[in-house]
Amino acid sequence: MTASPTILLVEDEDGLREALAIVLRRAGYQVFERNSAAEGLRAIDRESPDVVVTDLAMENPLSGMDVLRHARQFSPATETILMTAFGTIENAVECMRLGAFHYITKPINSEELELLVAKAVEHRRLVAENRNLRQRVKDSCRFDNIVGASPAMSRLFEQITRVAALDTTVLLNGETGTGKELVAHAIHDNSPRAPRSFVAINCGALPESLLESELFGYVRGAFTGASTNKKGLFEEADGGTFFLDEISAAPMSIQVKLLRVLEERETRRIGDTRSTPIDVRIIAASNRDLQAEVAAGRVRDDLFYRLNVVSLRLPPLRERREDIPLLAQHFVQKYATRFHRPTASIDPAAMRIVTGYEWPGNVRELENVMERAVALGGSDRVGVEDLPPELSVRHGSGAAVSEVGVVMTLEDAERECILWAVKRCEGNLAQAAKGLGIGRTTLWRKLKRYGVQVGEDEGGGAS
Ligand SMILES: Nc1ncnc2c1ncn2[C@@H]1O[C@H](COP(=O)(O)OP(=O)(O)OP(=O)(O)O)[C@@H](O)[C@H]1O
Numbered sequence: 069m070t071a072s073p074t075i076l077l078v079e080d081e082d083g084l085r086e087a088l089a090i091v092l093r094r095a096g097y098q099v100f101e102r103n104s105a106a107e108g109l110r111a112i113d114r115e116s117p118d119v120v121v122t123d124l125a126m127e128n129p130l131s132g133m134d135v136l137r138h139a140r141q142f143s144p145a146t147e148t149i150l151m152t153a154f155g156t157i158e159n160a161v162e163c164m165r166l167g168a169f170h171y172i173t174k175p176i177n178s179e180e181l182e183l184l185v186a187k188a189v190e191h192r193r194l195v196a197e198n199r200n201l202r203q204r205v206k207d208s209c210r211f212d213n214i215v216g217a218s219p220a221m222s223r224l225f226e227q228i229t230r231v232a233a234l235d236t237t238v239l240l241n242g243e244t245g246t247g248k249e250l251v252a253h254a255i256h257d258n259s260p261r262a263p264r265s266f267v268a269i270n271c272g273a274l275p276e277s278l279l280e281s282e283l284f285g286y287v288r289g290a291f292t293g294a295s296t297n298k299k300g301l302f303e304e305a306d307g308g309t310f311f312l313d314e315i316s317a318a319p320m321s322i323q324v325k326l327l328r329v330l331e332e333r334e335t336r337r338i339g340d341t342r343s344t345p346i347d348v349r350i351i352a353a354s355n356r357d358l359q360a361e362v363a364a365g366r367v368r369d370d371l372f373y374r375l376n377v378v379s380l381r382l383p384p385l386r387e388r389r390e391d392i393p394l395l396a397q398h399f400v401q402k403y404a405t406r407f408h409r410p411t412a413s414i415d416p417a418a419m420r421i422v423t424g425y426e427w428p429g430n431v432r433e434l435e436n437v438m439e440r441a442v443a444l445g446g447s448d449r450v451g452v453e454d455l456p457p458e459l460s461v462r463h464g465s466g467a468a469v470s471e472v473g474v475v476m477t478l479e480d481a482e483r484e485c486i487l488w489a490v491k492r493c494e495g496n497l498a499q500a501a502k503g504l505g506i507g508r509t510t511l512w513r514k515l516k517r518y519g520v521q522v523g524e525d526e527g528g529g530a531s
């Protein structure tokens with residue numbers, strides 16, 4: 069539980085000030101009262117209140133405008149609300165230009181003031197939270213663009229630093245989207261080989277014969293169509309780093325040849341009688357358990373042992389949930405810049421959903437979701453409506469407590485419950501509405517608000 073927000077109330081009319089102070093205290097704020105602008109300035113210096121509520125036209129020499137200027141300059145996180153008499157609206161406009169949060173005209177409606185103060189407090193909290201998050205994103209980028217502050221990622225950063233300096237073969241293991249290619253790049257970039265080339269090939273992406281000629285090259289006449297000599301990628305990578313992605317997908321015949329490269333440190337073009345010595349560092353990656361692949365006979369054990377000199381495991385995102393807000397913020401900034409969008413932050417309800425999701429596609433999936441949210445979102449904040457609805461559906465249960473232990477708002481719980489029901493009924497809205505005990509129109513309206521595509525009225529399809 070954090071301390072209650074602090075409000076500085078500056079008003080020279082005692083009766084009004086005392087009345088407003090009572091209202092604000094009752095609303096749960098800690099209130100400081102001052103009866104002049106000069107006193108107000110001193111209180112700003114001493115208390116750095118969350119919000120200042122000040123009269124605009126006070127007796128000389130200083131006015132509410134000076135209170136505002138002082139707050140902007142010496143306590144920039146403080147939000148200022150001005151109370152103006154009806155006739156001084158132009159001054160109020162000037163105040164907005166100087167950075168006031170808002171103004172309210174006299175006679176003061178206490179409910180209106182309470183609402184405005186609540187908004188100012190919330191705004192200040194969000195600004196602080198965002199600044200904090202942005203700073204943490206910056207601090208946690210240890211290797212260009214690898215974001216992470218969890219203990220697991222800190223350990224990985226250390227390992228990358230250590231391994232990069234050694235010239236050893238590295239095996240990267242981790243589920244899809246956990247950042248294997250990113251880490252391979254980081255190892256290269258932080259190694260003495262950084263000025264030389266980094267060559268990557270995905271062993272699962274090419275048919276066997278093409279993979280072979282890409283890796284090793286060929287001499288003219290080696291096979292039909294080989295009309296010239298061609299260098300292989302191993303030769304291209306000479307002096308640099310060679311990244312063998314999806315190693316377990318390499319056909320057996322290629323595995324034998326890879327083993328030769330690792331053992332002999334030389335490569336031979338298809339159809340050639342001579343080998344060329346090469347100096348490459350090998351980094352291999354797999355999203356499968358290679359030991360199991362060896363046991364199943366899909367990966368040669370001698371190749372596995374050659375590759376498995378130093379192995380790094382990249383933890384899935386669900387094992388390091390504390391990195392999710394950092395990554396989400398990182399991607400929002402990345403795509404806001406790229407798409408020239410004003411989006412700068414993620415709203416707390418959306419963040420709760422994002423941190424509670426399982427992320428089977430790991431960081432890549434999170435990145436895609438944020439890219440889409442920024443590209444399609446209409447405002448400067450990623451909201452719940454910008455997220456794909458399946459993120460809100462907790463698999464297996466409709467529990468209203470998220471796994472990170474944050475109890476959600478009633479609104480979040482309702483949305484979860486509804487989306488879960490629609491999914492259970494495979495998009496049959498009539499059935500879902502019945503199960504939920506609400507009308508179909510209500511359900512339809514709510515789904516629309518959540519950004520779920522629904523047929524104009526009829527039709528059971530919800531995607
Ligand atoms: N820690 C991280 N910080 C920032 N971006 C990351 C991080 N991890 C992964 N990414 C980003 O997520 C995406 C997927 O990463 P990458 O391609 O390295 O995953 P991978 O493990 O190779 O996945 P696959 O097994 O499917 O090939 C990339 O766009 C990458 O930049």
Ligand SMILES: [Mg+2]
Pocket residue numbers: 248249313
């Ligand atoms: Mg990859």
